[in-house]
Amino acid sequence: MATVKEIADEAAFASTISSLPSSTLAVLYFHAPWAAPCKQMSTVLAALASTYSADAPVVFLSLNAEELPEVSEQYDVTAVPFIVLQKDGRGLETVSGSDAAKVRAAVEKYAGPGSGNASKAALPPAQAVTRPPQPAAANGTNGALDGVRNLAAYTPTAEGPKTAPEYSSGETKEALFKRIGELVKAAPVMLFMKGTPSAPQCGFSRQTVGILREKGIRYGFFNILADDDVRQGLKEFADWPTFPQLWVGGELVGGLDIVREEFENDEDFLKEYSVSGQRNTGGPAAPSTQAQPT
Amino acid sequence: MATQSMTPMEDTMRMKITEALKPTALEIFNDSHLHSHHKAMQGVTSKETHFRVTITSEAFASKMQPARHRMVYALLKDEMAQEGGIHALQLKTRTPAEEERQKQKDALAIEK
Secondary structure (H helix, E strand, O other): OOOEEEEOOHHHHHHHHHOOOOOOEEEEEEEOOOOHHHHHHHHHHHHHHHOOOOOOOEEEEEEEOOOOHHHHHHOOOOOOOEEEEEEOOEEEEEEEOOOHHHHHHHHHHHHOOOOOOOHHHHOOOOOOOOOOOOHHHHOOOHHHHHOOOOOOOOOOOOOOOOOOOOOOOOOOHHHHHHHHHHHOOOOOEEEEEOEEOOEEOOHHHHHHHHHHHHOOEOOEEEEHHHOHHHHHHHHHHHOOOOOOEEEEOOEEEEOHHHHHHHHHHOOOOOHHHEOOOOOOOOHHHOHHHOOOOO | OOOOOOOHHHHHHHHHHHHHHOOOEEEEEEOHHHHOOOHHHOOOOOOOOEEEEEEEOHHHOOOOHHHHHHHHHHHOHHHHHOOOOOOEEEEEEEOHHHHHHHHHHHHHHHHO
8 A cells, every 4th residue: 555755855856756647646745853743744644645555646755844955945845744735747735734634635635535546456455465565665665664663572574564653752742642633533434453454463453454344444544563652642542442443533433342343233334434335346345356365 | 268369350350340330241251362372472471361351231321332341441440551461351341231132133043
């Protein structure tokens, strides 16, 4: 699935932009590492990017405004975080500040909701270990890997994007809660889990991913093993001590037990977030789109 | 007097839940052995880390599932927070009426 790509310098920016097909939406995210709201936006963008398949016509580029001053000037960036949406070299819209819902609305306006055109590619990849690593994850992404820390029990896998954990302390609780508040709204359906959908690190998380995939639900995910601040902060924020946690429309639905029960009681639970709106006809359940057995 | 209990955590859970919720049905299953080899459990000596609990209580009436689970979490807050304490807790929380309805549904399913 899509990840946020860090652009190191002006030359990289120029070549990346020029190589994009004219129908691809480029989401340019200008940030400064010292700005607290940028930390929120980074995690929100990573989660938003994860709802798009790797071959969706949208790319998410991250630019350190201070390291690319000419590009920043070109886009008239005076405050961060600052998001520019452009297609075919033409600016479409800008979003200033750290409103996650606004960013998502803008991206969906031009790139469609997190599914691109291929319904089957909308979902986080099935747990097929033989699948080759996605190009996005292999480009040595930056902050996502650098910031991984404190993972005594966690083994990073070759595939599957990691959400972007930033550096740890220095963030006040208030700032953390604000960040979490945005994070739970990053996608209409958000799953806070251990590991990633392609590499769950816990049986309960794996089962939850399985249920969501079976029902063809589109969702964003956050790997709480990759960010200890969120892992601990979310427990307090949600007044809920366990993971996985499924949030819908910014509200906590519950963990595996509750999710399973909701689906048992109501077949149409979360139907409005499903890929095709119809299960059992095409979409993820169709034989042609099934993951290959391993 | 008596020998020490082999299941202190389970005993505590049973006592607290019974006292607070006056359940008509309470079952506690210890699933720790299913997870003891998991990476996250390395170095943990406790044999009481993962539990599956079903509770039927009128105290859950007119409460949504997240609220019901929170009631149980609140009771076991200390046990869940302590080192080597409860690591995972699966909950099934029903009212007596819901339990009865489920029984009937199951009976029908079998008949089919």
